[in-house]
């Protein structure tokens with residue numbers, strides 16, 4: 451009897467150790483770290499317009515060692531920041547994930563809402579409530595970063611960093627280890643009580659270095675001799691905006707250090723905002739021990755200065771070119787850092803953009819391309835028009851994201867048929883020479899507008915948060931606030947065609963001209979990591995990038 455037990459015991463023991471061995475050998479293979487690099491307002495064509503000026507180890511390393519998708523479009527309108535970051539990380543669209551604009555009007559309360567404002571949370575690292583009271587509470591879907599946390603019983607670490615609150619908060623999802631953004635009032639990176647009670651020591655140390663001040667200390671001059679910027683318009687072009695106290699839009703920007711002291715947001719418009727963000731990315735890897743153990747971590751980085759510079763100077767300015775050339779060098783340093791810290795081929799990077807940007811109106815005009823402005827005083831004009839018919843001069847509450855919001859409460863109280871009012875306005879708007887289509891958003895399905903516009907309008911229409919009428923302007927027509935520089939928001943390729951490159955662990959080398967959507971990024975990452983798709987996902991994994 452004893453002997454029998456003994457044998458059974460031995461068998462059980464060896465089975466146990468065999469099992470342990472098996473578990474060890476069958477440990478799921480995953481990268482140590484995933485780094486998302488979302489370059490704000492990066493048009494796809496910037497990869498190639500500046501190709502000859504890039505070094506070997508930044509954008510070219512991604513292109514030559516990674517897998518580049520040349521035809522990725524944003525499959526909704528409006529193509530703006532908060533929606534781009536959210537759709538990349540959720541694999542979903544505004545109709546489903548709830549982030550319907552950077553700002554929107556809540557249909558039930560009639561209140562204007564900023565996408566990440568949350569008055570129930572307190573600022574951390576700043577006393578400025580406007581800067582610090584933010585959270586992802588308006589985000590309805592999970593993100594790929596949420597799913598990684600869920601898949602690993604919250605052992606995977608997730609951190610989001612950006613100059614912009616929304617571009618840090620929305621990618622990092624509902625339960626990250628931290629999300630940090632820049633506070634123009636004190637020059638520090640801050641967070642909110644949604645995430646933590648106090649900034650971690652590593653972040654305090656990072657802020658104490660006063661890096662922004664050091665980065666702008668020598669002003670901003672071009673990286674290469676200015677005569678070599680043959681890809682861009684002359685430095686002093688009338689359609690460029692002015693930076694800080696500069697009186698012309700020209701290099702060198704010698705007052706930058708002083709301008710930064712006066713108004714700290716000046717760093718945002720310069721390449722140094724990107725340098726700062728990548729330095730913070732490195733500090734968060736060190737501070738949170740990202741990529742140190744076998745459990746995959748995720749660092750979501752947004753490079754926002756490209757967007758600020760684009761808005762101010764326009765895509766064809768030397769300023770924007772210089773921002774990209776310097777970002778290229780910063781990326782090369784960052785990849786070198788990751789090689790040393792995480793290990794070459796131990797991490798996966800993807801680079802994409804939240805949206806592109808139109809050429810400046812003045813630039814297009816000067817080169818005989820169709821362009822112009824639309825919607826100047828639109829709210830007033832439309833209300834005057836509606837007043838004649840309905841005897842009320844505030845039916846249009848506002849125009850946001852190229853969508854007209856009608857006062858639903860007023861119409862209800864006064865027995866006005868809202869569909870009839872919207873249809874009347876649509877008919878009137880369609881007579882406007884600057885409007886390509888105006889569509890009653892409740893009836894997009896039956897509107898005679900071509901694909902892919904129709905699908906993009908439907909994908910962008912959130913029943914609780916979007917407006918009543920979608921305006922689609924003629925190509926390259928800009929809203930009046932962009933008299934210098936540029937903006938973005940529309941369906942056209944200049945706004946919707948984005949770069950997408952994967953590189954590193956689990957990624958093949960190559961490129962493809964097949965059509966994909968922004969919403970395919972998250973499910974591709976989910977497939978790479980063998981985790982669940984985000985809850986609102988409508989995309990498909992891009993299988994051709996996966997493998998060795």
Ligand SMILES: [Zn+2]
Pocket residue numbers: 491531757761938
């Ligand atoms: Zn923008």
